[in-house]
Amino acid sequence: MMNSNNEFGLITGASLGIGREIAKELSRRNINTLLVALDTPDLKEAENYISNKYSTRVYSLGVDLTDPSAAGIIYNWCMKNNFHVKILVNNAGFGESGYFEIL
Numbered sequence: 001m002m003n004s005n006n007e008f009g010l011i012t013g014a015s016l017g018i019g020r021e022i023a024k025e026l027s028r029r030n031i032n033t034l035l036v037a038l039d040t041p042d043l044k045e046a047e048n049y050i051s052n053k054y055s056t057r058v059y060s061l062g063v064d065l066t067d068p069s070a071a072g073i074i075y076n077w078c079m080k081n082n083f084h085v086k087i088l089v090n091n092a093g094f095g096e097s098g099y100f101e102i103l
Helices: 017-028 041-053 070-080
Strands: 007-012 032-037 058-062 084-090
Touching: 007 017, 017 032, 017 041, 017 084, 032 041, 041 058, 058 070
Parallel strands: 007 032, 007 084, 032 058
Antiparallel strands: none
16 A cells, blocks of 8 residues: 555556556555546546545546657656656557457
8 A cells, every 4th residue: 555645556548448447446455546548538437436436546647648749748747746656557558349360
């Protein structure tokens, strides 16, 4: 368990799926969370859900991680807000769905 109110776990891809579940689990363990994902309604909904369910600090940042400047944007956001990242869960990814053929 983290003791400082400014210590956070930062999770990328945190709006859906595994990333969102990891964010919920960190909050359940009393770890403040920073949610980073594409700027969609899912991200804000994840932030609202976690902040209402757990007694931790939860903030979200909508950013496209395929943008080369994304790392700098996240870094500057953390510095500006005095967020000390102690845990990083680099979960973001993308893929395609649909039928595939096994050869």
